[in-house]
Amino acid sequence: MKASNTLWKEKLAGQMPDTLSREIDAFETDIALRKQGKLDERLFAETRLRRGAYGQRYDNGQRSDGQKVQQLNFPSGTLTKGPNTMWDAPGMQRIKIPAGGLNAAQLETMAELAEEYSDGIAHVTTRQDFQLHYIQIDDTPSLMRRLAAASITTREACGNSVRNVTACPYAGVCQDETFDVTPYARALSKFLLGHPDCQNFGRKFKPAFSGCAQHACGLTSLHDLGLIATKRVSAETGREEFGFEMYVGGGLGAVPYQAKLFDAFVPPEELLPLAQAIARVFARNGEKKNRNRARIKFLIQDLGIEKFRELVREERKILPFDPRWTDYIKEALAEFEEAPLKPAGALPSLVAIEELNGNSGNFKKWLKFNTRPQKQPGYVTVVVALPLGDITANQLRSLADIVRRFTKETVRTTVEQNFAIRWVSKSDVRELYSALRAAGLGEPGAGALVDITSCPGTDTCKLGISSSRGLAAELRKRVTEKSFQQDEAVQNLHIKISGCFNSCGQHHAADLGFYGVSRKIAGYAVPHFQVVLGGEWAHNAGSYGLPVVAIPSKNIPQVVTRLTDRYVAGRNTGESFKDFIKRLGKAELKKMLEDLTRPPDGDRSFFSDWGDPREYTLGDMGVGECAGEVVSSVDFGLAAAERELFEAQLAFESGQAKQAGKKAYQAMLNAAKALVEIEYSDITNDPNQIVAEFRSRYYDTQKFFDPFAGGKFANYLFDAHRKADQAYTEESSRYLMDEAQLFIDAAHSCNNRMGTLVSV
Amino acid sequence: MPSGIEERVSLELQHISVKLVLSYAEDLDLDQVIPIFHSWIQGQLTEELLLDVADYRHVYRGPGIVLIGHEADYSLDNTDNRLGLRYNRKALLEGSNEERLAQAARAALSTCQQLQEDTRLDRKLHFNGQEIEILINDRLLAPNREETREALRPELQGFCNKLFGGNEYSLSYGTDPRKLFTMFVNATRSFALEELLENLLH
Numbered sequence: 001m002k003a004s005n006t007l008w009k010e011k012l013a014g015q016m017p018d019t020l021s022r023e024i025d026a027f028e029t030d031i032a033l034r035k036q037g038k039l040d041e042r043l044f045a046e047t048r049l050r051r052g053a054y055g056q057r058y059d060n061g062q063r064s065d066g067q068k069v070q071q072l073n074f075p076s077g078t079l080t081k082g083p084n085t086m087w088d089a090p091g092m093q094r095i096k097i098p099a100g101g102l103n104a105a106q107l108e109t110m111a112e113l114a115e116e117y118s119d120g121i122a123h124v125t126t127r128q129d130f131q132l133h134y135i136q137i138d139d140t141p142s143l144m145r146r147l148a149a150a151s152i153t154t155r156e157a158c159g160n161s162v163r164n165v166t167a168c169p170y171a172g173v174c175q176d177e178t179f180d181v182t183p184y185a186r187a188l189s190k191f192l193l194g195h196p197d198c199q200n201f202g203r204k205f206k207p208a209f210s211g212c213a214q215h216a217c218g219l220t221s222l223h224d225l226g227l228i229a230t231k232r233v234s235a236e237t238g239r240e241e242f243g244f245e246m247y248v249g250g251g252l253g254a255v256p257y258q259a260k261l262f263d264a265f266v267p268p269e270e271l272l273p274l275a276q277a278i279a280r281v282f283a284r285n286g287e288k289k290n291r292n293r294a295r296i297k298f299l300i301q302d303l304g305i306e307k308f309r310e311l312v313r314e315e316r317k318i319l320p321f322d323p324r325w326t327d328y329i330k331e332a333l334a335e336f337e338e339a340p341l342k343p344a345g346a347l348p349s350l351v352a353i354e355e356l357n358g359n360s361g362n363f364k365k366w367l368k369f370n371t372r373p374q375k376q377p378g379y380v381t382v383v384v385a386l387p388l389g390d391i392t393a394n395q396l397r398s399l400a401d402i403v404r405r406f407t408k409e410t411v412r413t414t415v416e417q418n419f420a421i422r423w424v425s426k427s428d429v430r431e432l433y434s435a436l437r438a439a440g441l442g443e444p445g446a447g448a449l450v451d452i453t454s455c456p457g458t459d460t461c462k463l464g465i466s467s468s469r470g471l472a473a474e475l476r477k478r479v480t481e482k483s484f485q486q487d488e489a490v491q492n493l494h495i496k497i498s499g500c501f502n503s504c505g506q507h508h509a510a511d512l513g514f515y516g517v518s519r520k521i522a523g524y525a526v527p528h529f530q531v532v533l534g535g536e537w538a539h540n541a542g543s544y545g546l547p548v549v550a551i552p553s554k555n556i557p558q559v560v561t562r563l564t565d566r567y568v569a570g571r572n573t574g575e576s577f578k579d580f581i582k583r584l585g586k587a588e589l590k591k592m593l594e595d596l597t598r599p600p601d602g603d604r605s606f607f608s609d610w611g612d613p614r615e616y617t618l619g620d621m622g623v624g625e626c627a628g629e630v631v632s633s634v635d636f637g638l639a640a641a642e643r644e645l646f647e648a649q650l651a652f653e654s655g656q657a658k659q660a661g662k663k664a665y666q667a668m669l670n671a672a673k674a675l676v677e678i679e680y681s682d683i684t685n686d687p688n689q690i691v692a693e694f695r696s697r698y699y700d701t702q703k704f705f706d707p708f709a710g711g712k713f714a715n716y717l718f719d720a721h722r723k724a725d726q727a728y729t730e731e732s733s734r735y736l737m738d739e740a741q742l743f744i745d746a747a748h749s750c751n752n753r754m755g756t757l758v759s760v
Numbered sequence: 761m762p763s764g765i766e767e768r769v770s771l772e773l774q775h776i777s778v779k780l781v782l783s784y785a786e787d788l789d790l791d792q793v794i795p796i797f798h799s800w801i802q803g804q805l806t807e808e809l810l811l812d813v814a815d816y817r818h819v820y821r822g823p824g825i826v827l828i829g830h831e832a833d834y835s836l837d838n839t840d841n842r843l844g845l846r847y848n849r850k851a852l853l854e855g856s857n858e859e860r861l862a863q864a865a866r867a868a869l870s871t872c873q874q875l876q877e878d879t880r881l882d883r884k885l886h887f888n889g890q891e892i893e894i895l896i897n898d899r900l901l902a903p904n905r906e907e908t909r910e911a912l913r914p915e916l917q918g919f920c921n922k923l924f925g926g927n928e929y930s931l932s933y934g935t936d937p938r939k940l941f942t943m944f945v946n947a948t949r950s951f952a953l954e955e956l957l958e959n960l961l962h
Binding site: 001002003004007008011057058063065066067070072073074075088090108111112115116119120121133134136387388390391392394395397439440441459460473476611612613614 | 772774775794795798801802804809811812813814815816818819820821822823826828830833835839840850851852897898899900901936938939940
């Protein structure tokens, strides 16, 4: 705990907005009450989450050190900050940056906080937030006050609330946008922050804006509420009108959903009231008890988009008028107008570049990947590529200096975990590049293959299964060496990695996506990644990839090499990676990667993850326990389930959606039966019996429960069984296959846990 | 001008960081530091509760490899392109400023000793014998400006006199007011870690 914690309130008095100041005071009181035992731990947990103070790995007070599970004996003893969450355990602080917009002073504040409360690193997330790790809960009020004094809030950065409102970082400068969505994103963010109609959600709610439909930058398809700028000619007046295409119910998570069109044209004055009406309908009708079905996407799936639309329209009619619906937009339009610092210019000639930079090769690459012409002639937006989204305190200060020197502090975070510096005069590009290079911020390859996105994974996330950052760092190292010599089509591919099925790395929307899973091989838990291929990043994440096969973590670099080489050698003229993957088909892809699904005999490096020398465990497994290859009946049963699912995917690919649905359901039954057989060898193939036995032996006893997702995956089976008589549609089969994959993964994990000795 | 708060607090130093600048062989493999730090967690080999290892070598001139502890972090820090062993005290400490400075210096020196002697690093990593940085990781306690430097100079010099056993050294300070209060100490001759540790005992 910082010595200065008691002093910041006095120091910053009068410098914070009143509402934020009161918020933080209340939180500080909650901290005191919790420490006195006067506030329930569950209530306190939600309280801190709604202020962005998140849990972090090992905060249950236990950590596997590779040999045993260590009890972490923190000084505050058994005091908790939430269920099974020790008070002293370091946590993560998420910081909301609406539309990713920052100024230089805010960058400097972030630098100070990273140094004083974290480990010197600020992390940019895939939703334009910042995250600081290893934060002490006792320090959070001071940290929040310092942010508030810089006009930044952490309020509702986590918890069942409206999360950061994201927007295309090129909004306002993009050459082919319809109009600048930034003021609308800021207005919506302000309007929904702390709004009473948004305080009773069963789960989080993520809005996003895009200035166009064709690019990826806004990722509206994977958001709960997606707004795309559009225009039309009014039938009444004949004049051009601007508004938004409104989408609802998108989301990644375990099973990704594409957002559905709610309204093809929402006029700006209707944006905020309609969002409010949606919030009310979600709060009133959304699932509350089962958090695994509580996102708005499930409500829309259950109701159907027509019914959902009808409910929202009805709600809109009865909303009491609120002047903020239009006032906030007017204010934002006035406040967020940007202008350049320098006059428009022209890019330097290549001769001048070579004379002045020496290493012109890097500059050319940087120009190609990291600059983007603006719609305003003579200006470019420069993208600062951050490795794994990380930036040091010194770099943040350098960036602050740079944006002051070259722009009117117009910088934004991006969903690719980078920064975009807007309004750079073309004549300043060379000098700006030199300044960035001096700060270690001049790496080329923004948005390219080398610019890999990763969630925190097992480094710090409680839910992480495999080391996404470790894999990303390794791939980055390997790809950097040769990416710029590779075929142009490969250079522009996207790699995105999540440490688990929850998709924070947005792997579904990548050309090459990976998410962490575990498998048991020769009696050992082995970190794996499920390979997800052919997602579409463009068109605001226009379509999602499908899982192909799980591969041991240490073999993933070979997967990347093999797939990219094959693409270069075998693609048709102009064929996208997505189309190439589709043409190859799952059977061929799986065959191509089949030999990589097993670790080489005797190679023990596969039993630890990238960047982490500890023996990989889901619990704690004795190293010498099983010397030889052990394949039990349950392993066979789970393999049969995998096979069945693979066939389902093949059927789906060939247009047999009904058959695919049936097979996906059967795959789940196979996996469930494999587990039941451990305890009850006389189990038959009767689905009713399998499900009943599975329920009583694994669900009711919670043996199948994921440590964090609970019974979520078992419910996939129960739902599928309940609906087994219904006809499978293309959409339902697609979801069912994803759910079957997750159910099988959970069955593997359950099997691993049961074969694991837990030591203390 | 400093506010009343800063005048009140600037005499009490907490959250002291000490960084020993290292010399190292070009073929030093820093990958090896990660299993070493993990083994320290396994054995809980320091006075602090050790929690985790964070690898930030992918960032330019960053904190490098960090051994995260509850009361303090240890890192092979490469800030400003000066690879060093850094001890960063997070928890509050009782005692005088001199005692807190000595605690942080002892922790850095003895940890550096452990790394120097670890055969997994092939003895390729050493304290360079002369350069030490002392940082105060709290801007409110020690804002980086001339007044703080003036106020702290006697105590910091007293500490350095003791550390170097009365031998000569030079002091300089970082001057960017946005950065942490940082004092750069440069001894005029090379010192062994043992000698510095011994000096702190007296």
